[in-house]
Amino acid sequence: MALRIGIDIGGTFTDLVALDEATGALVDTKALSTPHDLLEGILRLCGSAALLLGLAFWLGYGRSLTRLHIRLGTAVVLLLLVIAGLAWRAAGVRLVALAVGWGILVWFLGMRQGQLLPGSFHWVVEVAHLVVSIGAIALGERLVATVKARSGP
Numbered sequence: 001m002a003l004r005i006g007i008d009i010g011g012t013f014t015d016l017v018a019l020d021e022a023t024g025a026l027v028d029t030k031a032l033s034t035p036h037d038l039l040e041g042i043l044r045l046c047g048s049a050a051l052l053l054g055l056a057f058w059l060g061y062g063r064s065l066t067r068l069h070i071r072l073g074t075a076v077v078l079l080l081l082v083i084a085g086l087a088w089r090a091a092g093v094r095l096v097a098l099a100v101g102w103g104i105l106v107w108f109l110g111m112r113q114g115q116l117l118p119g120s121f122h123w124v125v126e127v128a129h130l131v132v133s134i135g136a137i138a139l140g141e142r143l144v145a146t147v148k149a150r151s152g153p
Contacts, residue, residue: 003071007042016045020068027053027068039086040144043079046072047137054130073110073133077103080140087143090150099139106136 002022008015017028029052031044050072053065084091084099109116109129116125 003068007045009038009041014041014045016042016049018049018068018072020065020071023064023067025065025068027065027072037144037148039079039083040141043076043083043137043140046075046079047133050076051130051133054126054133058126070110073106076133076136076140077107080106080136083140083143087147090147091143095143095146099143102132102136102139106132109133 004019004021006015006017013030013032015028015030017026019026027049029045029049031041031048050069053069053072056065057063057069080099080103084096084103088096106129109125109132113125113129116122
């Protein structure tokens with residue numbers, strides 16, 4: 001039941017490959033490289049892969065990749081929390097508290113999605129989860145940008 005993740009940080013792109021050994025599910029994605037901000041790059045990659053898998057579910061594909069989607073989503077939340085913890089001095093308490101609360105909301109919507117608003121209006125929960133997840137990635141990048149701006153060149 002292991003999840004294997006490989007990350008290649010290149011000059012232009014950073015690549016992520018994730019393999020769920022239990023199901024054999026494999027996903028790969030790439031983002032612009034951020035070698036000076038490794039956590040930001042990994043957040044982008046995990047978030048992109050999780051979002052793509054979520055969109056595939058909406059289109060009726062990739063149900064066997066659910067565990068991988070959950071694990072990548074959990075990685076996004078954990079990365080957001082780590083970035084918030086590292087940025088608390090530069091970003092301030094409000095932004096860090098927002099990141100912690102936002103991370104909990106992403107996790108809650110993702111893990112409890114099936115029990116929220118079942119039936120023909122379940123799509124509302126799915127859209128909320130998508131929007132909040134995109135917001136988590138943006139918030140992580142905002143925290144990194146705030147730290148950069150306050151620390152100077």
